[in-house]
Amino acid sequence: MTATLRDIRLPLALLGAQHGFDGVEAQGCLRGDALFREGRLVGMTRAAPTPQGGRILLPRLVEVHCHLDKCHTAGRLDAAGGDLAHAIERTRRDKDNWTGADLRARALTGLEEARAAGCALIRSHVDWGDTAAPPLAWHVLQEVAAELPDMTLQLSALTGVDKMADPGFAAAVAGNIPQGQSLGCFVLDHANVDAGLRNVFAQAAARGLALDFHVDEGLSPDLNGLERIADVALGTGHEGPVLCGHACSLIHRGGAEFARIADKLAGAGIAVALLPMTNLYLQGRGTGTPTARGITKAQELVAAGVRVTIGTDNVRDAFCPVGRHDPMRALELAVLAAHLDPPFGRWLPAVTTDAARALGHAPIPLSGARVDDLLLTEARDLAALIAGAPRARLTAASLRREDRR
Ligand SMILES: [Zn+2]
CATH class of the missing domain: 2.30.40 (Urease, subunit C; domain 1)
Known part of the structure; x- marks a missing residue:
């Protein structure tokens, strides 16, 4: 026909x-x-x-980074605003409300937005608890993923890199993640970062899992998790897909220092996710209007041969009180936040073909x-x-x- x-x-x-x-x-x-x-x-x-x-x-479209366990909670949270630490604390308190029915209903609302936006593939992070056993949200979202008739939902465990420094904990967490899904952790100003990263990479390699990091989600020039991740990837010859989200502190790296880090990322095949919504809301906070913007160096990374993707991240929760799951909307915001000038064709792979590659899927x-x-x-x-x-x-x-x- x-x-x-x-x-x-x-x-x-x-x-x-x-x-x-x-x-x-x-x-x-x-x-x-x-x-x-x-x-x-x-x-x-x-x-x-x-x-x-x-x-x-x-x-x-491909949504490379969202949080279906947290989304659509803003309506019941107490006073809004605050920085990353405030958002984490307010989410911790809201978790008392995370019953199976609540998680399912909110996730389905988020997925309906993604469907309306034209998404085929979505990666959602799932907050892991203090124990190695999966949280309720992991089970609920696995069920939701299995029932989706028209989209692929890939889940990524979001642990703390300090906890993953315990090899037993890392192995137990990774053991709960089926093939085709992703292992990840939060890398900020934690202790034992290098030991945690080595364990995370070892588990991903042994089990064939994709990797995803929330890394350097801050504007402090002292944050250097991105380069440490690249060092472990290169040192171990890691071959699986690795995606690093945020990388805001890269804004402080210029000249030879930026070139060195970007070279390592390109050499290791590590992709970076630009997440303008949550970064613009949480970063650069003081009193009143911000004077600094939280965004990574997308243009420079692309010029250095690093694959850059663009994602939605948080939607109407403690981390970002507005938005909807739509990668094209994230791209539109990235145009403003990161000065992604026309011609725009070069940025479309960041929400389609390159985005799929970054998640370990074949591009279409x-x-x-x-x-x-x-x-x-x-x-x-x-x-x-x-x-x-x-x-x-x-x-x-x-x-x-x-x-x-
Ligand atoms: Zn995130």
């Missing part, structure tokens, strides 16, 4: 193999009639632009993508796409309707 979507734009940064794709190239997109065969996008032919045409087609480029792996948007240019133009998942039925237009 064949079908044609008339007058479509395909972002070149997401196209993949170009064989069979012939269109007019402009502003980072290839424009023409998109051809489908046997349920896949297989080519493009040149065609005259139409007055109402030129809509952008893109792969479904446009070329050869299955119909239901695609989003048809109302955007006629990349700025409109990032600004939130309506997007909907393509289906065999909607493709048939479009084919007759």
Whole structure:
């Protein structure tokens, strides 16, 4: 069976193999009639632009970093505001409310937002407790993940790196994580960072788990967890996917020091997640209006060959009282927070193909993508796409309707 979507734009940064794709190239997109065969996008032919045409087609999105156990609690929390330490403490108190029903309902609300945003793959962190046994939230979210008909939910255990310095604790935590999921920890100003990191990497390597770190989530120039993670990865020859979120203190590293750290990250194949929402809310706090912004050096990391992804992080909880699960919205905010200038095509992999790679999944480029792996948007240019133009998942039925237009 064949079908044609008339007058479509395909972002070149997401196209993949170009064989069979012939269109007019402009502003980072290839424009023409998109051809489908046997349920896949297989080519493009040149065609005259139409007055109402030129809509952008893109792969479904990837959310690299969120917290479905914490999300949508803001409405019941006491006085809002405060820094990272305040958010952690307020969340600790709220955990008395985390029953199975509460966790499930809030997670499903978050996932509905992700579905509406066009997500195919989502990584959610899950706060681990003081014991090695999984918390209730881990069990509930595993159940939710197994029931999802149309999205892949990957879970990542969020432990403290100081606790993981105990090899027995690290092994017991990792032993509870099924293959295909992720092991992670919080690396800030903890004790025993290097011992904790060595254990975390050893467990991930032994069990084939992806790794994910909340690292240097602060603006103190003394934070250096990012380089220590890269050192362990390089020292052990680690081959699995490693994603480092936040890395705010990298803002203080310049010149040879930045180049050294970025070289290590690139050499180890470590990806960095830019998380503008939570960072802008929690970092640089004093009294009144902030004078510093919490964001990592995305432009410089990309220039140094480091894979950069962009995620939503916290949604309407103690860490960030606003937002919704939508990676495109996170990208829009990153444009402002990190001065990600046009042309915008180069930043689309951060919420699609490169984001999938960072989670250890195969990327889905446009070329050869299955119909239901695609989003048809109302955007006629990349700025409109990032600004939130309506997007909907393509289906065999909607493709048939479009084919007759
Ligand atoms: Zn986070």
